[in-house]
Amino acid sequence: MTTDTGLTTATEPRATADPATAPAAVPDPSARLSVRARLVLFLLCAAQFAVALDFSILNIALPTLGHDLHLAQANLQWGMTAFALPSGGFLLLFGRIADQIGRRRVFVVGLALFTAASVLATLAWSPESFLAARALQGLGAAAIVPSGMALLTTTFHEGPQRDRAMGVMGSLMALGFTFGMVLGGVLTQTLTWRSTMGLNVVMGALVLVGAPLLLTESRNERRVGFDVPGAIAVTGGLLALIYGLSTAAQSGFGKGTVIGALVAAALLLASFVVIESRTAEPLVSLRILRRPSVAFGNLGGLTTFAMMTAVIFLGTLYLQQVNGLSPMVTGLVFGVMGVVCAVSGNIAPRVVARIGSARTMVVGLLVQGLLTTLLLLVGRGSTGTWVFMLAGSAAAFFHLWAIVSYGVTATSGLPDEEQGVATGLVTTTQQIGMTVGIPLLSAVASARSDALRSAGHSLATATLGGVRLGLGADAALVVLLALTVAVGLRPRKHPTA
Missing domain, CATH: 1.10.287 (Helix Hairpins)
Known part of the structure; x- marks a missing residue:
């Protein structure tokens, strides 16, 4: 059903065929968005951008923050964990609540909580107050992300419009994470760590003003038990x-x-x-999880998020501890990757339209993994920095193909009443992926670094050896899981309903 706002909504159940395994139709004029549609998309993307930014902006600021608030070095990780716990843990729950009581309502309430918590984080006077604020930010994010994604998938009809919207959303979320690294370094070095939290207040307040004006309510017509x-x-x-x-x-x-x-x-x-x-009345129907597009689409998303997040983490160690770059310069290196992600995010929907979301995801994952192997060439000195920036940016380009296509794949072929659950799975995959990759590969890198230190090597040499092993494991896992996804999403004559 097309409304006079230029937005397209789908009110009938989708066909049971799995459109993710076949090329999409050639984009037609209906893929063009009206002014109001663009504003709605901008609003939803701005909220997701703020959440992604908040996830990473403290990475570089944590040492300074710990000094100011007297947070012990061993407890600095809680600056990230306090946010990650509720933001990942409550996603599926809030996705179902949004389906039942209204997606716009949950979106606005979550955004208000996120903004208020950002004020508290900005003004934090002790470690306890800061960590409490971070936990509240994570709780707000857990409401914003699935409700915002469900608003997007129920607003933009499956096909060219949604592919384009998901492309914009995916690129901005990746930009939010990588630019968080840039802004974290720049703001901490030029102002204070408090400015990193204050930025969220400004962004949250602006979206809060626009949300009631632009968004229309969306919920399941049939109420089900909880x-x-x-x-x-x-x-x-x-x-x-x-x-x-x-x-x-x-x-x-x-x-x-x-x-x-x-x-x-x-x-x-x-x-x-x-x-x-x-x-x-299950929270997540196992029938949905048995769909190859949902199961393997989310596996692809988990892979690309976990492994690229680990690349950024290992790259931070390499650039600062091996090559001695400042937080600001380190952030600017990752800024190049962010720009590449923005470009790729505009291209990815066209690739999806031509070859299909499943094929785009497999290609994106495979090339991401192969390009990550080039990072094994990094060494001490400026040449190594250039290798990391160029090869890492190339891998990030195809990382965006996987991000955009996994969201399209994992939500395709489902009726509107299941979109909240499907997008909850997509966003849960994203959050878990951003959490899982770093500890797994940092453990690999640390073991290698410790062994080299025990053998008498310098800290820089030992760190470089650990980073290389971690990056090698990263590349191998991406390629292996890409092949698994390719097998799981191969075309079937009788798709699973």
């Missing part, structure tokens, strides 16, 4: 998983609390699957 046991199991499982992995990044996987958290996560998530298979 799966309380399933909600408790999946939320607890995700919280335990993210806590365990985040803590492992600092203290290793052998610590008792880490092992306990990961075991609890496995048990809770396994119980979630059992609950969902038996309840009449």
